[in-house]
Amino acid sequence: MTKTLPQFVPGATCSRCDVCCRFPEADSFLRPYFTRREITQAVAQGVPHSYFPNKSGSQIDLVKHPQGEGYLCPAFDALSGRCGIYEQRPLDCQLYPLALMWDQSGREVLLGWDTKCPFMRDEPSRSIQTYAEQVEAVLRSDAMIEELAAHPRLIGPFQDDVIVLNRLPHLTARLAQQRVDPRLHPLTASDASVFAAALERAHVLHPDTPAAFAFPFHYMWTSVLSYWWMEVGDTWFLFAKSPDGWFMPLPPLGPGSLDQAMQLAFTLMRQWNGPSPVSRIESVMDVQKTRMTTDEIQFRPKDGDYLYSAAALAALAGDPYKSHRALCNRAAREQVITSEPYRASDQADCALLYRRWSEQKCQDHQDRLGQLLLEDAEPAHQLVFREHDRIGVSGRVMRVNNKIVAYTFGYWLTPETWCVLLEVADRSVPGLAQWVFRETCLMASVQGAVWINAMDDSGLPGLRAAKSAYHPTAVLTTWIATRTTT
Secondary structure, eight states: OOOOSOOOSOHHHHHHOSSTTEESSTTOTTSOEEEHHHHHHHHHTTOOGGGOSOTTEEEOOOEEOSSSSSEEOTTEETTTTEETTGGGOOHHHHHTTEEEEEOTTSSSEEEEEETTSTTOOSSOOHHHHHHHHHHHHHHTSHHHHHHHHHOGGGSBOOOTTEEEEEEOHHHHHHHHTTOOOTTOEEOOGGGHHHHHHHHHHHTOOOTTOOTTSSHHHHHGGGGTSEEEEEEETTEEEEEEEETTEEEBSSOOBOSSOHHHHHHHHHHHHHHHHTTOTTOOEEEEEHHHHHHOOOSSEEEEEEEEEEEEEHHHHHHOOSGGGHHHHHHHHHHHHHOOEEEEEOOGGGHHHHHHHHHHHHHHHHHTTOOHHHHHHHHHHHHHHHHHHHHGGGTTOEEEEEEETTEEEEEEEEEEEETTEEEEEEEEEOTTSTTHHHHHHHHHHHHHHHTTOSEEEOOOOTTOHHHHHHHHTTOOSEEEEEEEEEEOOO
């Protein structure tokens, strides 16, 4: 977007400021938001595309301050105090120190002045009010209204330290058409603790709990889908919005009646989706299904997680694992493989490995479904590379001749269950995939794992055969719930 808003704060004042473009936390909700077009322009100006987790529109990922505490926008040069893309900076930055936000009820769009800006005095001056009116005139244009409607995250949550200058009924009316429920909050990395508290209230974590009952499992896919959550009473609801509509990737989490919570969830999705069959609740466990008493919900089976004995996979002893043991031995005999914890500096090499691995799989007669899954998974892997430490995921990389040839990431679902979230190994190295998986299971076993959850097979016959060949102790049955039509 070309620069359309006038600059109110004098440039000399901005150059002396130590507030803008700097943030105390890596996941600060004040990070600038870039639209799809603005992302394209920023990348053309030299900002790496990897800093944008969702290329259709997202907040930019921050970088560690090289000389001090906190984090910086990667387009900002801390030494010169200047923005590297100033002439092409996004609307979110053009607006500042004005801010677009919802009121406390979440029902009306407001234009305010952020008092965190040092240029602000005790009360808005007449010149500030005049400036706000000029900006409001720009925001009232049809093109700008549609831009904001296409990127509603440009409208932030209510902030006590923002002084309200004007109400924006024209934006409220347009955005209200698509704002399905003001109780919804976008899922961010900082919501991991809220998710964990909901799991604890629901008492759902057991040795046979599916891997989906963990924050990283869902957060990694925010690079592909829009995830939202809300709390009603003491029950936590996680929703995802796909191009087809809204669904729940996980049952409601709470101590109360699951019947009632699921009925409420379907009522909400019916309001948002209409009669579309996309409305569903995934990853319902057997124990949850048996507690349901209503006849208004029907179930169909979903691909289940593969659960293994950690000790068995660490040892690979006996005839059942003869072929796996032979491949591991071949990899160790033909290569000098080293394993070490993943570091942020490994991100670029891991991203290159993913692309190489993906190409290898496509050359190996990958069907169209498999190709689509690989395309969707690439931004999810990159998100884990960037944010693993903030979402409770740990990783390791494997090197041959100082080159990364494999990586693995996982998390603890319970103190006894290790979940393998991602695992990629160069397919040109015989036995490497088997060696990496055994190494993962061995390390988890040493740290106290009794069980290894390798997640589901995504409906892919080749992956199903590979996981079955490791002799799971169980394939955890889960269900997809839908509401019966009347």
